[in-house]
Amino acid sequence: MEAVELKQKHKLLKTWDYNWNPLDRGYTDKILYLNLSTNEIKEKNVPPMMKEKFVGGRGYGLKLLWDATKPDTKWNDPENEINISSGPIGGITQYSGTGKSICVSISPQTDIPIDSNVGGFFGPFLKFSGFDVIEIQGKADREVIVFIDGVNHKVEIYEAPYDLVDSHILGEILTEMYADDEKDKKNIGVVSTGAAAGKSLIGMLNFSFYDSKRKLVRLKQAGRGGIGTVFRDKKIKAIVCKIPGVKGNLNNVVDLEAIMERGRRFNKEMRDFDDSQAQMRSKGTVHLTNIMNDYDLLPTCNFKYGNHPDAYRIHSDVYKERFTQGVPDGCWIGCNMSCAKGVDNYMLRTGPYKGQNVIVDGPEYETASSLGSNAGIFNPDFTIEANFYCDTYGICTITWGTILGFVMDCYENGILNDERTGGLKLNFGNADEAMELLHQLARGEGFGLIAGLGVRKMKEMFSERGWGDPQFLQDIAMENKGLEYSQYVSKESLAQQGGYAMTNKGPQHDEAWLIFMDMVNNQIPTFEDKAEALHYFPMFRTWFGLQGLCKLPWNDVEPANNAETDEPAKVPEHVDNYVTIYKAVTGNTNFDKYELIRQSERVYNFQRIFNIRRGYGLRKHDAQPYRAAGPVTPEEYASRAERYDKQMKEIIGVDPEGKSIEEKIAITRKYREERYEQLLDAVYLRRGWTKNGVPKIEHLKKIGMDLPELIEIIKDKQE
Ligand code: SF4
Numbered sequence: 213m214e215a216v217e218l219k220q221k222h223k224l225l226k227t228w229d230y231n232w233n234p235l236d237r238g239y240t241d242k243i244l245y246l247n248l249s250t251n252e253i254k255e256k257n258v259p260p261m262m263k264e265k266f267v268g269g270r271g272y273g274l275k276l277l278w279d280a281t282k283p284d285t286k287w288n289d290p291e292n293e294i295n296i297s298s299g300p301i302g303g304i305t306q307y308s309g310t311g312k313s314i315c316v317s318i319s320p321q322t323d324i325p326i327d328s329n330v331g332g333f334f335g336p337f338l339k340f341s342g343f344d345v346i347e348i349q350g351k352a353d354r355e356v357i358v359f360i361d362g363v364n365h366k367v368e369i370y371e372a373p374y375d376l377v378d379s380h381i382l383g384e385i386l387t388e389m390y391a392d393d394e395k396d397k398k399n400i401g402v403v404s405t406g407a408a409a410g411k412s413l414i415g416m417l418n419f420s421f422y423d424s425k426r427k428l429v430r431l432k433q434a435g436r437g438g439i440g441t442v443f444r445d446k447k448i449k450a451i452v453c454k455i456p457g458v459k460g461n462l463n464n465v466v467d468l469e470a471i472m473e474r475g476r477r478f479n480k481e482m483r484d485f486d487d488s489q490a491q492m493r494s495k496g497t498v499h500l501t502n503i504m505n506d507y508d509l510l511p512t513c514n515f516k517y518g519n520h521p522d523a524y525r526i527h528s529d530v531y532k533e534r535f536t537q538g539v540p541d542g543c544w545i546g547c548n549m550s551c552a553k554g555v556d557n558y559m560l561r562t563g564p565y566k567g568q569n570v571i572v573d574g575p576e577y578e579t580a581s582s583l584g585s586n587a588g589i590f591n592p593d594f595t596i597e598a599n600f601y602c603d604t605y606g607i608c609t610i611t612w613g614t615i616l617g618f619v620m621d622c623y624e625n626g627i628l629n630d631e632r633t634g635g636l637k638l639n640f641g642n643a644d645e646a647m648e649l650l651h652q653l654a655r656g657e658g659f660g661l662i663a664g665l666g667v668r669k670m671k672e673m674f675s676e677r678g679w680g681d682p683q684f685l686q687d688i689a690m691e692n693k694g695l696e697y698s699q700y701v702s703k704e705s706l707a708q709q710g711g712y713a714m715t716n717k718g719p720q721h722d723e724a725w726l727i728f729m730d731m732v733n734n735q736i737p738t739f740e741d742k743a744e745a746l747h748y749f750p751m752f753r754t755w756f757g758l759q760g761l762c763k764l765p766w767n768d769v770e771p772a773n774n775a776e777t778d779e780p781a782k783v784p785e786h787v788d789n790y791v792t793i794y795k796a797v798t799g800n801t802n803f804d805k806y807e808l809i810r811q812s813e814r815v816y817n818f819q820r821i822f823n824i825r826r827g828y829g830l831r832k833h834d835a836q837p838y839r840a841a842g843p844v845t846p847e848e849y850a851s852r853a854e855r856y857d858k859q860m861k862e863i864i865g866v867d868p869e870g871k872s873i874e875e876k877i878a879i880t881r882k883y884r885e886e887r888y889e890q891l892l893d894a895v896y897l898r899r900g901w902t903k904n905g906v907p908k909i910e911h912l913k914k915i916g917m918d919l920p921e922l923i924e925i926i927k928d929k930q931e
Contacts, residue, residue: 213376215389222357222370228253232342232365238300238463238797239263243276244343244367246358248446249290249350253367258344265917268299270327270757271815272345273316274822277325278921280349283825287320287438288445290351296335296403297345301797302760303336304463304546307475307789308482309762311336311544313419319437319717320413321666322694324823326437326717329757331543331552332419333401336760337362337453340462352447359390362455372449378406379418380570380604382450383429387422390454398422399457402429404450405440406606411656412664414615415440416608421552425539430554431573432543435608436720437695444606458545466799474789475546481769482548490768491528496541496553497577497764498531504581508852509701509727511586513640514617515690515839516848518701522590526580530592549765555596563601563651572600574609581699582613587620588640598650605654610720611666614696616646618667621688627680634658667691687838693718693828702840705731706884707742710891713836714746716819716829722763723750729781743894752782754812759794766790814917817907824906825925831905834892842884846873849880856880902930 233240241263243256258272266275273295280293295316304310313335319326338346341362348358352369359368376382382404391397402420409415417434434440461468486492491499501523504510508518535553543552555572575583575595583598584590602609622628623638630637636645636659652660662670671689675682690697695718702708708731711724726745729735736742756763771785778784787805795803823829843849849856850873857868860876864883868876896903900911906929912918 213374213381213385215385218374218376218385219389221374222372224368225356225371226251226253226369227366228368229366230255230342232362235339235462235464237466237799239268240339240342240344242343244338244346244360246346246348246367246369247350248348248352248356248369248448251369253369255343265814265919266818267758267811267815268344269297269302269312269760270314270316270329270754271818272297273314273327274325274815274819276345276347277316277318278818278822278825280347281318283827285318287318287323287442291349292318292442294348294439294442294446295345296338298335298339299758299760300463301793303339304465304471304793304797305458305544306468306471306546307765307793308478308542308547308549309544309765310546310760312756312760312762313338313434314757315417315434315439317437317439317442319439319694320441321438321668322718324693324717324826324828325819326439326695327757327819328416328434328436328439329722330417330419330434331432331762332421333544334403334419334451334453336458336544337399337401337455340455340458341365341453346451348446348448351445355447355449357386357449358451360451360453362453377404377410377444377449377606378604379404379431379606380429380600383418383420383431386450386452387420387429390452394427397429398424399455401453402450403452404606405443406604406654408650408654408664409440409606410444411661412607412653413438413441413666413669414607414611414664415442415444416606417443418603418606421543426556426571428571430543430552430571431603432552433603433608435610437717440606463797465797467796470796471793474792478765478786478789479548481771485769485772486549489770491532492549492551492764492768493541494537495528495532495535496551496574498553498575498580499528500577501531501580502527504577504700505585507727507732508704511581511617511697511699511701513588514586514621514688515697515701516621516845517851518703520585520590523585525590526584526592526595531575531580534592534596544762547762547765549762549768551764551768558596558600560597560600561593562597562647563654565604570600572596573603575599578699579609579613582610583616584613586613586617586699587646589643589646591643594643594647598647601647601650601654605650607653607664610698611696612650613699614690615663615667615670616649618670618689619649619663620646622674622680622685625680625684627674627685632659632679666694667696668694684844687844689837690839691718692836692840693833695719697840700725700727702727703842706887706891707736707745709836709841709888710742710746710895711750712840714834714892714895715750716816716823719840722757723753725749735781739890739894740898742891743898746895747898748782748809751809751812751816752787754816755790755808758811758815761790810915813915817912817915817917818922820901820905820907821922821925824929829905831892831896831903834905836888838881838885841888842880843877846877849873849877904929904931906930
């Protein structure tokens with residue numbers, strides 16, 4: 213369908229004009245509220261308390277969601293919201309990684325708030341149009357498109373009565389339709405999803421960015437937790453934002469020169485060290501694939517193993533050759549890390565777009581693993597094609613790959629068979645059948661629909677139907693809180709087990725990644741050390757989501773002298789960059805690296821109490837599947853028998869000699885499960901929580917987050 217044809221189909225349902233004011237020190241202090249049930253559009257002021265305690269981004273999204281929902285609001289109730297916000301630093305162009313947005317909603321997968329961060333243009337463009345956050349409530353009774361016109365200062369809702377939904381087409385056509393000419397395309401940001409989002413619980417959102425060099429619309433994903441499913445349930449086809457252009461100092465920061473100075477320093481580090489450090493500019497995050505394989509950390513066959521002899525086929529050098537080199541691949545203006553790599557002119561071999569040449573955004577590391585080794589598939593063409601289809605169909609590649617691993621493990625163990633899968637032979641490594649499962653989901657057919665429910669719901673369904681041993685299903689189902697694990701093997705890192713299963717939203721590595729500190733470098737040997745790391749790093753990383761920042765420039769390149777600093781894992785010079793930039797944007801001089809952590813701690817504890825308000829957020833919800841902690845099967849134990857036997861003898865103090873493999877699995881399991889419980893105790897203590905994982909009132913007072921509505925939820929849970 214052409215843009216002209218599409219435009220003729222749109223029917224205006226509502227238009228609303230607003231007064232635009234320039235930003236002031238990173239903020240507009242305005243909320244754009246839409247109710248799609250009634251087509252109400254209005255502007256609300258950000259209350260001073262909200263700005264002070266919740267800062268922006270994830271904080272704003274959570275606060276609005278708390279106010280708008282009841283404790284028992286379901287994901288598909290009209291009052292559930294999708295809130296998208298960048299943050300005060302979001303949208304500056306003088307430092308790398310400053311264009312992120314955070315999307316927040318009640319998740320269809322977890323029944324608690326999900327926060328998912330994403331690059332692309334929309335978040336900064338929303339700010340430049342006059343709003344710190346968009347709050348979308350209600351459900352449309354027909355397919356709609358929302359248009360935020362930051363040029364003429366109006367917001368419009370259009371009926372969009374056509375079938376087209378897949379993101380790679382919709383993003384392209386809507387960009388063309390709303391741009392005045394080719395040059396204007398860089399002023400359009402589109403949020404969309406795809407066909408599979410509306411037929412599953414694992415839908416994600418695509419945020420577009422216009423690649424002027426390639427003259428193509430490209431996509432970045434808010435992947436985790438099913439927000440794309442909520443988007444389709446509200447019958448939103450797309451949200452489009454248009455601005456007059458990006459130039460100079462649109463954030464109206466207080467001290468632009470201070471930001472530019474840090475930006476220049478960082479850019480020099482990228483020029484000097486990227487090639488010898490992470491190679492982000494040539495490989496993106498996929499540089500991790502072989503490193504993870506070397507350290508036995510690359511999820512393989514549903515997280516059974518951490519490496520594989522065929523992993524050389526998905527080595528980062530293989531992907532480097534597939535990625536177009538020498539083009540600026542920043543997903544926001546001014547990002548010198550430039551890691552948004554892409555495969556150009558990829559000819560699709562399957563599915564509805566078979567035979568077409570497309571650009572594939574990625575694969576990133578998580579996709580190379582999830583749609584590769586975790587399914588026992590070591591074929592980059594499968595991974596690239598599945599990456600494309602997950603994106604355009606609107607589902608998360610991490611989630612889908614962990615689902616695929618689980619389904620294949622069930623098939624290999626006889627829990628699933630041809631009759632139950634509708635004829636699909638889902639052995640590890642079967643790329644053709646795996647691809648067909650994905651297309652089935654997008655068509656809303658067969659076993660694809662069951663897979664689209666996610667690992668937790670499948671586990672429950674299979675148990676109820678008597679398919680397989682419930683305990684075994686529990687052990688191999690790589691989910692916590694209803695969210696699928698992201699792509700690192702945590703068996704040998706107790707701290708990372710906590711970093712995954714103690715998260716607020718479910719096991720996603722954006723909260724804590726401690727494997728190297730813990731397992732490889734042995735820098736945090738005691739429970740107290742691990743607890744300190746599981747306090748500092750989740751809080752530090754939360755801060756990026758309050759500000760509109762990308763985490764990657766923090767530690768994917770390091771200053772020359774970083775190893776000689778007191779705390780190299782924290783990258784102190786970069787922390788100082790962020791403190792400087794925050795002060796330079798907002799003019800808030802009462803800020804340092806300690807207040808940075810406190811800002812996050814307020815929002816982090818708020819989110820924990822939000823979970824508790826909804827009946828979750830307690831110790832039992834931080835339990836992990838045993839496969840995240842140790843070997844479930846004799847096959848797994850035998851594959852690393854030397855390591856496990858040595859640990860049994862030297863650490864547990866039991867002689868493995870003469871013991872059966874089942875006995876050894878049981879001894880190892882008892883030890884590891886006890887250690888995890890001890891870790892929970894230590895971390896809760898450090899975080900100021902009770903033994904049941906509930907924030908203590910005295911702790912909330914200490915961090916300035918003792919809001920009456922929070923105290924009300926936790927006051928009888930203090931023991
Ligand atoms: S580092 Fe990569 S993901 Fe982050 S903003 Fe830059 S290009 Fe985007």
